[in-house]
Amino acid sequence: MSSTEQGTSSAAPAEPTTAPESAAAPEVPESFYYVHGKDKVVHKVSAGALQHSALIHGMISNLGYTEEQAKANPFPFENIDGDILQMVVDWCNQHKGKPTPPEDTNLPKQKEKLFDxxxxxxxxxxKELLTYCCKQVAMMVKGKSPEEIRxxxxxxxxxxxxxxEKEAKKRAGKEAAGETAAAAGDAK
Amino acid sequence: MTYHRFPIQRLPDELCLEVLKTLNYYEMIAYSFVSKKAHSMIKSLRVETLSTSVELKKSLEIRWTTRDYGSTSFNLKSLQNDGDSDSDEEPETEEIPQTNKTEEEEINTIKDLPGRVEHIGIVNLKELYIQSGQNLNFDDLLTLNVEILKIDDANQISLRDLNRFFKLWMKGSFPNLKEFLITKRTGVFPDWNILLKGLRAEEPDAFKIVHTRKAPQVQVVGPEEEPEEEPKEDSEDEIEESEDVQEEEEKDKSDAQEEEESDKMEESEEVIEESEAEPEEESEGAQEVDEVEEEPEEDKMEESHEDEQEEDEEARGEESEPESDSEDEQEELEDEEEEEDEVEWVEQPEEEPPGPTSMNVKIRNCHGVCADIQLQYISGMICYVRFFIRDPNETYAIWY
Structure with a gap:
């Protein structure tokens, strides 16, 4: 969290007077938002960095948070691990306000966490980070044979x-049977 | 060697497809071989394909040319686990150029490739090209179910086999076959009679073919040939009867042929008799169609020689028709089943040393579908048999 805050605070003073993103975010451009993942660790992210995420950007636009409200109510992403969210936030901060280069070297190198x-x-x-992640996944099998890909x-x-598939069908059949039995019991 | 794992199929489908889209084409092909599900996912990408070919030598190689990236080659040597790899006992080389089918279908074809040729052919391919057909026998030929079949060096398949093949086609076998080209090396000048025996073939230039609009059947209007209501292998009685009629008619015809352009006149008259309104130009149009169909893919040098020779032979053949026929009937028993034109064609090369020669005949099957057979013998001891099936609808479009 601290590293995120440092990164964003160093970049924030550059744009206090211009308000190019006032339409996107109701607050002043240098405003910050807070997100937390499964581990409840709160990450502070600037509005400019959050522009990358269509989801968060939409939430900000719709909810119209003030900075105080945002601080009091960080966006919860319970389905995302804390370290993964940290990676995402870092990436967003690094690419704040600039287009993603075709070869992005700032992507996390830990391949074990690539799936999450x-x-x-x-x-x-x-979108941009997703494209790059997909490329990373594709690179895992570059030049490999079918068995290696498997x-x-x-x-x-x-x-x-x-x-x-057979198991899934069986399970579905059992569930359906269970539901009908339960429905019959309720009717009685 | 251990790799970092990534359970791609646990991703949502749309994400999985996003990843697959970023694959190179080589990896796409490799991935499609991993499982049926993987294959269907690659299919769903709908990559635009220009052509795909499979070459089966000591290793199986796929060449995939896509619309954007050019050509990608993929070697299937590592497919031992799928049982698809070729073995040393299978020296044939199959090339399956892709024309209309999509890449997905082609890859499916490749997946189904086992070791034997007949298994390749029965999967209803658009085109099958067997470059070295030395080991291909007649039974293999019967199992192939392709639209365009090309076989080189088919030395095990004799002319008699081919004769059987054509007879089967006339009876309605091989409904998908549109074009058939077979070449073989031969030490002696081939006896076309063996190939054409019992086929009731017609020489196209001497006949007028009239297509009726309503009925899909083809009617032959000519002095020598009965309308082919009986395209099956003929019984001898019928043939003898028809030949008697033909002989008489041919005499008349030969008289008429001495006059220039008499052929066309006859045809036009008979066309009127057949109550088929058909201008004279159509006969020329039909011949043009024949030429267009028969000529492609040949060396230009050969073509020019052959064309000249064809014309010469045709001219000579028309003049000497009755005499040669009578001689042949006395000498050879098999002539009873053969058309007199064919006999004449065989005699022709005996007068001259064997050089590039060719002849064209037509046969048609029980459904009235007409096929042009082009027979060629080139001095390099290569014997070509081309077999084009004429699409009746297409012919209508040209003629009307």
Missing amino acids: LVLAVNYLEI EIWMIPTDAEDEAA
């Missing part, structure tokens, strides 16, 4: 797919 990152970015609707992307074989 993709989901989080998709949820937050950060291993890397954890793709089940056809037999496993069929077995899973």
Whole structure:
């Protein structure tokens, strides 16, 4: 959190007089918002950085928060891990107000967290970062054979797919039977 | 070697597709082989494809040319686990140029590729090109279900086999076959009679073909040939009867042919008799169509030679028709089943040393579909048999 605040506070004084984004955010341009993830750690992000996220941008526009309200009510993203949210916030701060270069070297290098990152970015609707994440995922299988791709992307074989489908059908059948039985019991 | 794992199929479908879109085409092909689900996802990307070809040598190679990226080659050597890899006992090379089918269908075809040729052919391909068909036998030929079939070096398939093949086609087999080109090397000048025996083939230039608007059947208006209501393999009685009629008619015709342009006159008269309103120009138009269909893909040098020779042979053939026919009937028993034009065509090369020769005949199947057979013998001991099926609708469009 502290690093995020430092990053944003250093960038914030550059735009106090101009108010180019007043239409997008009801507050003054240098205003800050707060978000927190599953770990409840609150991250402070400038409005300019949050422009990347269509979801948060829409929330700000619709809710019309003042800075005090925003501080008191940070945006909750319970489905995103704290460290993932931290990565996203960092990226947004680094790319505040400038277009994403085609080769973005600032993407988190931890490949283990790439899956959660993709989901989080998709949820937050950060289009540019999502494109880059997808590229990262695609690069994982560059030049690989089908078997290697199966291993890397954890793709089940056809037999496993069929077995899973059968199980899902069975489960659905049982649930349907259970529902009808419950409905019949209620009727009695 | 261990890799970082990424469970891509646990992503939402739209996200998964986003990732797949960013793949290079090489990886797209590789991914499509991983599982059926993976294959269907690649299909759903609908990548625009110009052409796809599969080459089966010691390793199986796919060449995929897309609209934007140019050509991508993919080697399937690593597909041992899927059982799709070729084996050493299968030396054929198949090339499946893609014309109208989409890339998705083609990849599906590739996935289904087993080791044997007949299994490749039965999947209803648009085009199959077997470059080295030495091991291809007649039974293999029967199993192929393709629209355009090209076989080079089909040395195991004899002319007699091809004769059987054409007879089967006339009976209605191979409904999808539109074009068939087979080449083989031969040490001797081939006896076209073996190929054309019992086919009731017509020489196209000597006949007028009239298409009726209502009925899809083709009627032949000419002095020699009965209307082909009986396209099946003929019984001998019928043939003898028809040949008697034909002989008489041919004599008349030969007299008439001595006069220039008499052929056209006859045709036009008979067309009127057949109550089919058809101007004289149509006969020329029909011949033009034949030429257009028969000529492509040949070397220009060969074509020019062959064309000249064809014309010469035709001219000579018309003049010497009755004599050669009578001689042949005395000498050869098989002539009873053969058309006199064909006999004449075989005799022609005996008079001259075997060089580039060719002949064109027409056959048609029980559904009235007409096919042009082009037979060529080039001095390099290559024997070509081309077999084009004429689309009746297309012919209507040209003629009317």
